[in-house]
Amino acid sequence: MKSLHLLIIFLPLISYSQSKWDEANTIIHTKNLQTDQVNNWWIDLNKSNSIPLIQNDSVLFLYRGNATTVEWMGDFNGWGYVKDFANKGRKIINTDVWYLKCKFPTDARLDYKILIDGNNWIIDPANKFQQWSGVGGGSPNSELRMPLWNEDVATVTQANVPKGELIGDALIISKSLGYQVTYSVYLSHNYKQFGPMAVVYVTDGYEYLHPQLGNMTTTLDNLIHSQKIQPVIAVFVDNREPVNRANNRRMNELAMNSKYLDFFANELIPAIQAQYPVKAEAKSRAIIGTSMGGLTATYFAFTRPDLFGLAGIQSPAFYTRPQIYNLCEGNADVQLKISMTTGLINDTSTDSRKMSEILKASSCVYQYREVNEGHSWGNWRRLIDDILIDLLGK
Template sequence: MQQNRITFLILVLIFGISCSSESTKDGITITELEERLEDISAIQDDSQRKAEADSLWKQLALEDQIPFKQDSIAIFLFKGEADQVSWNGDFNSWSGDKSFENEGSRIDGTNIWMLKAVFPPDARIDYKVTIDESWILDPVNPHYQWSGFGPNSELRMPEWKPEPLLERIPEAPKGSVTENILIKSTHLGYDVQYQVYTPVGYESLENLPVIYILDGQEYSDDKLGGTVVMLDNLIHLKKIKPVIAVFIDPRDPTDPESNRRGEEFGTNEDYNDFFTKELMPKIESDYKISAKKNDTALLGTSLGGLNTTYLGFLNPDKFGKLAIQAPAYWYKEKEIFGLVRGTEKADFDIFMSVGTINDNIPDTRMMKQEFERLDLDMNYLEVNEGHSWGAWSAQMDDILIQFYKK
């Protein structure tokens, strides 16, 4: 009995030390935060109330707790004078989803605004603070994620983990990326530009696999897709074979502000003819690649994911691997599902992913069922994120290792 009592006391002591350590590590808890805010609001003296509010704000900023995160709870916070403060982001489709209550409330007697929300504990979410009618980056949050329209602030829930291979390994040799190359398309009636990545040691290599990448100017950007860094890292670590990547840019080469992806990627037969009859033969002629379908991959996100599915199923003799991220099947729903449902037999290695937070999830799940009907090799991934390069870039190692594992 005495021995059991001693054992019990030791366990209590260990548990207490563990809890104390965890509390110190995690900083202020959500209960403490809400109590502090309530106490500050009740202070009668204006100068004392302001001093306490400033002290709390400084503590939260030092602990990287703006926004505040604990378990599955997030509290968006803003400090400043305003008539109205709200938050817009992936969680409300950037104001498109009116069912999400996005307006903040001011803590009485202070200039601190807050909005409490619940997200999966491993979620990563892009957002902006809206002050009256101005959308801004969160001025205290140091974390941000670039999009095709510029940077957004980033909410990182407690269990979310960054992808380390998006950071360049210092000793990893760099492959080569060409300047923009122009190809004159008779099928499209205009010029298209692209860049080509070749791995280190390309001169001594033959019959390399190739991955064609739609929206290539964003996939190749270190702030967005991070694909060049990922290729260099994975090849250096010997996780994948040397690969050639072709980054196709849908923008008008004479006017980068004019993006033609809406027309090109919408089940466009002329774009298909350009791709298969002009671009691919040009790449096969200019670079030491294998023309075998099982060595040829296609990658795209959003409308590019729609187009990847379209080009792949229209040309099953040319593409053996399809990487489809957050596909915007809604854009040409009847056409793309008609094409796939009309397919009785196919042989693709497929990677498909989608976010659970206001992404294109219903159609993606329906297409997953069609791929399962065809008994295709498939890696299907749902992540607790939105329609964001933060999600897509972190999957590049999964895609490349699946297709080109050494």
């Protein structure tokens, strides 16, 4: 009986989507369109939130406005670096409507913008979905959600879930680095009742905390409340200069930097252990990061397995420091627990697969996931819960 109800609901959806797709193709190939016909079609698409128009694995990007050229830039063409992706829009004859037809995996989620006349980057004005991206907070991109992509409920704030406490912008003066570093500390709800807890250190801490980027505290709240992970303390280390937040030092700090590792080992970890109820053994201490931070998580864990027994690695930028492969191969007998993820669309899948083979031959316990997404916080945020469960699951 349940399957019958689903069938009754599903069939009209197919018909509705198909009819809009057919109508769009008719509009595109009609030479003598009436202005009212175009206006009514455009109003209908906007009212039904049907831009971009999606049918199974096919996408019709649409833009209406005065322009000489219109291009779609995004994860799908490496934001312009992948030259063999046909991203230039075509104009429907005798209208101001531009279109681009593409095909993507049915479970893909991709960031994009529209480029007008080669110099004006805009979000899609007809698409309500957005994903923020970029170092230091960045700016919004439009978001393409294919039919089989689903939002992860672990990333969504739930009214009935108790919130942990966040102590923001603590300052530490580092002798190893020769400058000040800020960090924020997340404490599980009612953390004092649990005794010593596992601790998670997070690079690019500002981005992982940002509600429109990583939103990691919400994921922690939800996973702890649902008892999918043990209560934890999380330390979000900010790579931005404290007195000039526009100066992000990540490209130096996260590039297999031995001084940055010394800062963690000799200064930050002792400071956290002295102030908070965290377990001291490596098997209860995780390091997590994305992109350059994913490289750093790998470097930290394989260089100091006595400190970090757990590593969460997201879209790792191994290509920037290929010596990381030799480091991991040379320490194949270490007992680490690793969770690694990557996108398949102009992300780091080639390098991640190479590392996956190294991990497979090692003594590490590891999980590896690939998703049809790009190098984006939309990708990383949705996989934080998987990583935390892999590393700290009950």
